[in-house]
Amino acid sequence: MKYQIRLSGSGGQGLILGSILLSEAASKEGKNVLQSQAYGPASRGGSSRADVIIADEEIYYPSAESLELLLCLTQEAADKYITLLKSDGILIFDSSNVKINPIKAETIAIPFTQIAIDKLKTSLVTNIIAIAFIATLTELISLKELKKAIKNNIKEKFIDLDIKAAELGVKLAKDYKNGKVIKT
């Protein structure tokens, strides 16, 4: 088993942190895990991507080459990486910001940013909602380990908010699986 995830968007959206949380949670379940990233020289703006590779076997090449799952939070990222998605992969995109032409792979449109603002009054937790969604959808990572990773890596004062965001992501994924249409 080798599962390659790419989280993509722009600098400041917390994608690298998101990838670390996913990786840390996955590492607790005894899998081989590799997390890597590419970003510009500044902390804000510019394109940003982070990869999480989870496998039973050794992981050598440290970037995701062909993707089982691609998350796109910006149009630029979607345009850039969509070709790396396997035909049986999953594309998840933030329908608040991104438009996608129909493709072969399963396509999931969730207005993550809008949901974050509506439900939690801040777009800062968009990343957490998205990774909790991914964890639940793929069943690769338990919510318990993801919550632990949040507690280990996030500043005390944001933990409660981020846990709420994670729970929201889980709910969205369950709703999606149950065939509910997600509205903003």
Next chain:
Amino acid sequence: MKKIPQKVIHRYLRHDKKFPHVWCPGCGIGTILGDFLRAVYNIGIPKDEIVMVSGIGCSGRMPVYVDFNTLHTTHGRAIAFATGIKFSEPRLKVVVISGDGDAAAIGGNHLIHAARRNIDLTIIIINNSIYGMTGGQASPTTPLGDYATTAPFGSIEPEFDLCKLAESAGASFVARTTAYHTMEARQIFEAALNKKGCAVVETIAQCPVSYGKMNQQSSAIEMLKWQKENTVSIKSFDKLSPEKRQDKIVRGIIVDKDREEFTARYENLIKRLQKNESSKEKSKQQAGENQKKSKSKSKKEEKK
């Protein structure tokens, strides 16, 4: 005051290092070294506890002759090496011997940061206004208009006031003396060595061979007279009229203030953190004895 025996400096020189030294006849560095060694004797610092660090140039050769822990480093970096030594082993007395090229040009950055940190170093800058060892090139303390092999038409750059620089960067002790005023120099070195903090002493020295020759002062005696006549103690300076002050260079202790020293501040940080850690350990153990609910509560409190 203790009477200083004759030839006391011989007790501090290395006998297995073949003299003569590299300094030219008439050079001021030897006199300054003598003053420094007498100051060390007077305070009674054990030789094992002194580390003398220098950079490049005539002054840089001083450590090789003295029986301390000695380090002759790269050009300009003596203070940075000394910072590593002092910070690692605060019990040692770390003395930096530097020339004006070392301290004011290539290593100027380290001087201002040592002063800013107020790390306990005794920094003696021997200022002869020239790069002497290499034949007389201009330095940042070559006075405006004076000649050097790289300033054949007279220097067109104003010179640094090293004492003002050290003071404004935060050194807790700043003084100026000369090779001529040997008694005063010794006393100032003692005060600097006794100071807990960054102590910067600018010592004006004559370089008759490189600087004097190019600036119509080819004898050491003439240059020493210049030091006598053109400098005034800080007390006398205050009494001078503003016009007269302009021609004079101030000598004496210019700054002597108490400011927390860097290595002491770091030791306090260590204590604070280790206290935190041990209290965390304790409250963890306590929490372990209690129920799960109260455990999570006390952890939250710790983090606050």
Next chain:
Amino acid sequence: MSTDRYNMDRNKPILLQGNEAVALGALDAGLGFFGGYPITPSSEIAEILSNEMPKRGRKFIQMEDELASMASIIGASLVGKKAMTATSGPGFSLMQENIGFGMMTEVPCVVVNVQRGGPSTGLPTSPAQGDMMQARWGTHGDHPSITLYPDSVLECYELAIRAFNLAEKYRTPVFLLLDELIGHMREAVKLPPKDELKIINRVNPNVPPEWYKHFKNNPKYISPLASYGQGYRFHVTGLTHDEKGFPTNKQTEIQAKMDKLLKKITDNLDDLIQVEAFHMDDAEVAIFAAGVVARSAKEAVLRSRKKGKKVGLIRPLTIWPFPDKEVERMLESTKATIIAEMNQGQLINEVLRVTKYQKHAKYIELQRYDGSLITPEDILEKINEVL
């Protein structure tokens, strides 16, 4: 951030970053002093140590620049501390004069260079392997170099410890070279238990101070090292010096000093050199790659093997001294060698040098310097040219 992060249960995997593993390895090796200046992509090392060192009663200082950082760690080592700095290309350039001072005065210390694209400011957050030769010949004059090059997070930890061991054993600065990707990526790793670590400390003199010679020559070329403040009162200078450390102009003493610097390395190559042979036993085509490129190469090797192509990889963990003997022997019976580097061709010259009499073989260069990692596909293309 949990403050107990590094008191983890070593039986369980932990997600660690490469830079973090370097810091952790240094701490476990007994790092007593860190002096550094922040620079991408190495800053995490300084950030972690600024947090961990004072808690352990050890010394951390952010110096005013890289010249001062390098100077400060040499000073710290002279009073007996295991000392380290961490930087990237531009900072490594600034450190070079004082690195030479450390080589000349035989002061143990570790310099980490997390490479980025160059020259100059280059590509601060992109991978490149352009500092191979800087690690060998960065400072002026003849001098030895011990340079280690990990390709995984676990190896960052292991080679950080090894870098200290070699520095202390051979009394010399040691370089630990990382790729930006290795420094920044994270892997789930299990660190070895602390009581299983092999830690080497410098040899102190066992003679009274009046007999002590700081640079005493002996058949092993490695002299015991006293610390300032122990009563030895020795002299250290960057000028060429005699056994006591005093400057010299005597030809015999100059030659002896220069030979000492060289031979303490060249007489101990077996101890210094580590090379990984990956599927090399029956390889017809070899890939030569170090650091992160070796990871792409391993992927390419496995994919080729699946198709029945006999491909292997030679990966030096020690790039300096260059593993002449090992590379020459491994390439004896291969048909072709692909030398893959993220630069315009640096280690390839070493491979060509040591294989110059093997005229039967083909040497294929694969170079990439566009800020991107060489991919397994890049390597497979080259393999297809010969197999």
